[in-house]
């Protein structure tokens with residue numbers, strides 16, 4: 001972690017090819033019979049562990065779970081709460097970025113970390129949690 005309390009300094013050392021491969025493997029396991037839009041996520045924790053998530057849809061459509069939130073749940077369940085990077089893989093062109101609900105959930109686990117979205121044809125979008133959801137609603141608002 002750097003002096004400003006962020007883990008951004010370590011993001012430069014991210015093996016994005018490996019993280020993309022992990023997300024692609026997760027995407028291959030996606031359960032998306034309704035939308036046919038498969039998504040895979042791989043979340044790199046500061047301790048080097050990688051947590052995967054795929055979207056899991058449901059016949060009651062609104063219960064569908066996004067890949068990013070599945071990865072966060074896997075990570076937190078395993079005791080990881082600090083992250084360096086997230087790789088997101090879809091078949092979209094241009095690459096899809098995390099939905100609003102996932103942005104809010106990702107912002108719960110500071111500091112902001114790097115996100116690389118991979119789409120069809122090898123296109124990528126580089127962003128961060130902070131850039132995706134500036135001025136997010138946070139626990140600080142609950143201190144009243």
Ligand code: THU
Pocket residue numbers: 032035037038039054055056057064065066067068097098099102
């Ligand atoms: N989906 C994700 O997994 N992550 C996102 O950030 C956006 C959408 C999933 C939900 C649903 O299963 C499918 O993509 C189509 O919306």
